[in-house]
Amino acid sequence: MGQAVLEVNDLTTKYITRFREDIYAVDHVSLRVEEGKTLGIAGESGCGKSTLALSLMGYYFPPLHYVSGEIILNGRKITGMKPDEIRKTALGTEIAYIPQAAMNALNPTQKVINFIEDVILAHNPTQDKKDIYELARASFEVLGLPASVLHKYPVELSGGMKQRTVIAVSVILRPTVLIADEPSSALDVTSQKMVIKMLKGLMENGFIKAMIFITHELPLLYNVADDIMVMYAGQIVEKATAKQAVFDPLHPYSKGLMGSIIVPESGLRSVKLTAIPGAPPNLKKPPAGCRFAERCKYVQPECKVTYVPLYDAGNGRAYRCILSEKTLREAYQHGW
């Protein structure tokens, strides 16, 4: 087992709404990211993927609040630190985040180089502007972006180029962990491929040590991630390697997600896509038992009343279902 750069134990965070209701969007999540590995997080909209990403940075601002659990980044516990301290010592330099709408993250009234100056000066106010330019130019060259981008305004760049610029800016301080939240969902397939190639190159070129990749596109996740974590309603429902998660999913929800994969390969037209009926539960009042019970094909009477823990299936694999591995596999193969 490699060295863990990010370790999260039992993290719980909540949103407090205008009406003082608590919504536990990340519910007792534990994870471990090792050096040189990419962790993928899958799940449908509203299952807590993006909230988890925000929570992992340890920097909370209303309506998101920290409840319990710990985050250990590079051997240093960052939960319990003052927000200002985290912002100064961890954000950008140890953990960086590419938001979902990264295309809008650039300042439209600033040239890219001025934006980069702002980013670096925020962490090191004494840095010389010439050095910053050299650093930016060198990073852009390694990442395959033309240096001319530095002197352009964001409106002059195409969508794919903007996205790649944002990625380059976010890793300019060489963070240990990069969290990429749907970095390619607004792009067409060709630009998506360029973005993914660049992200994979970051680790090879020593810009980052580990990556957390969040998306709902499973074929993409399969190609990028080493391990996949499936989330549902704020909880982890399955942990497995990428291969296991796609070809041998255990939890009925993961199985449902895998049923909606569309790839241009010859077998596709003969398979009927399976959609999961219904919608995720309202987290204001989460169900007492299994949160997926309402939509599950294999639901048992006790599913709805008893809390289901995450069962360890060995070899780093875990799933949250009361049925045994054997029963589930048989059900998927021969029907229920």
Next chain:
Amino acid sequence: MAGEKRVCLSGMGVTKIFGFGRTRTVAVDHVDFKFHEGEVVSIVGESGSGKTTLAKILLGLINPTEGEIYFQGQKRDIRTHRKKQEYWKNIQAIFQDPFSSYNIFRKIDSVLMDCIHMRGGRWLPHAKKVEMMAEACRFVNLKFEELTNKYPFELSGGQMQRLMIARIFLLKPKILLADEPTSMIDACSRATILDYLMDLRNAIGMTLIFITHDIGLAYYVSDTVYIMERGRFVEYGSADEVILRPKQAYTRRLISDVPKIYEEWDLSTV
């Protein structure tokens, strides 16, 4: 199979040029096409290949610079607003972004009510109209009782897109043009939306035109695939033929750009 069916919409040398002089851009460059009744057609290309411009021409939102469009064998005539409205009874669209497809000031009832009025149901009793709206909502697995008196922003993206399909169910057009209908919603709702579109096609026998950059989606849904590059159709034919045995380098590149699960995804080609 396609040969026996009647041609529903066809075009000869359709061209659209934006700007002139130095800024002259040929967005759609002399394309010919024949869409048959009940056929599912996909137009695939990357950003900037002219897919959406062609869609707008088909919908009659912009006029082509050159070329003719024939609707059910007749030359399309949309010179007056009245004729345009008549034409839009036959062709309808679902757009990429469900959040901007609705008028935010109007309630959901009025969206569906307009559709009934457009099909000449203005003088029906109110109870009958409610029943029609409820039926349309049931078709896409929404509950009308929960939607009535709500504004569009109270729905999720998937629900909005499903409501768009409910609209189409009420309008029963001859042609439905879907411009990237699933690119803004997650993979799980995507399967649901595609299922409803296919059910709808079977229920009212319309022609479905998909405009997409996702060649996997095109392969899954369509009978015929047109590949568009820089305003031209570079390759077309049945889905199996185009996707499994592509002839053009451009088609091969589009296919190689999509992440796959059974084959190795080659990242070195960009």
